[in-house]
Structure formats: structure tokens, C-alpha cells
Amino acid sequence: MKTQTLSEQIKYWRDACLTKLASEESTPFGEGTLVYKVAGKMFALLRLGDELSINLKCDPQEALILRDTFHEVIPGYHMNKKHWNTVSLTSDLDPELIKGWIDDSYDLVVKSLTKKQQAALKGR
Incomplete structure (x- = not known):
């Protein structure tokens, strides 16, 4: 990822979030943060700039393990x-590992939806 330009990196991570079923992108916090939602609930926030990072929802126990294991993972910036x-996207972490965390974040949010909302997603 380090050989890619910043705009190429942003496109890569945007695509990773937007390929999730029914994912929507918005900028409710300004142009510097891209927010990804499913059924109106956030699953990722992509912070733009030289220090590109992404905030991802995580099981509380898993969140602690990831923070202890990877120095590139810290408690969510401006989040619960x-x-x-918050995961640094300018680090040497394997992009596939981070994409797996995006999947986990998305799945956590989908699991929190009502059965009716989940059925509507599957029916798309």
C-alpha cells in the first residue's frame, strides 16, 4: 500500500467499504471523514489526510486484544x-487483515439490526 498515492489508497479503502451489501457513504462530519453505514448505522469512518486511518466497530474483548497485539490499532478516535x-492505514499492516476487520465491523452492525431489517438486506 505504501507504493500507492494517497488518492489510490483512499480509493482502495472506499471500495473495500462500499462493496459491502447496502453500504452507503456520507460526510456528516465534514469532507475530511467518509462515513459508511448499513441501514443507517455506522460501521466504518475513513479519516482522510496524510495520516489515513479508519475507525471500525469491534467486539469489546476483541478490541482489547487487537490493541495489545498491533501498535497500529488504538482506541477509537472520537468514538466509544x-x-x-482506530486503525492506521499508513502502517505496514496487511491490507487483507484490515479488510477482515471491516467485514467484522459490518457484520456486527448487521447483527444488531432487527430481523425485519436483516431480511430486507438479504432480499436486495
Whole structure:
């Protein structure tokens, strides 16, 4: 990822979030943060700039393990630190590992939806 330009990196991570079923992108916090939602609930926040990072929802126990294991993972910036991690996207972490965390974040949010909302997603 380090050989890609910043705009290429942003496109890569945007695509990773937007490929999730019924994912929607918005900028409710300004142009510097891209927010990804499913059924109106956030699952990722992509912070733009030289220090590209992504906030991802996480199981509280798993969040602690990831923070202890990877110095590139810290408590969620401006988020509930129990449920959110911030991951540096300018680090040497394997992009596939981070994409797996995006999947986990998305899945957590989908599981929190009502059965009716989940059925509507599957029926798309």
C-alpha cells in the first residue's frame, strides 16, 4: 500500500467499504471523514489526510486484544472506546487483515439490526 498515492489508497479503502451489501457513504462530519453505514448505522469512518486511518466497530474483548497485539490499532478516535478501534492505514499492516476487520465491523452492525431489517438486506 505504501507504493500507492494517497488518492489510490483512499480509493482502495472506499471500495473495500462500499462493496459491502447496502453500504452507503456520507460526510456528516465534514469532507475530511467518509462515513459508511448499513441501514443507517455506522460501521466504518475513513479519516482522510496524510495520516489515513479508519475507525471500525469491534467486539469489546476483541478490541482489547487487537490493541495489545498491533501498535497500529488504538482506541477509537472520537468514538466509544469500548466498541471502536482506530486503525492506521499508513502502517505496514496487511491490507487483507484490515479488510477482515471491516467485514467484522459490518457484520456486527448487521447483527444488531432487527430481523425485519436483516431480511430486507438479504432480499436486495
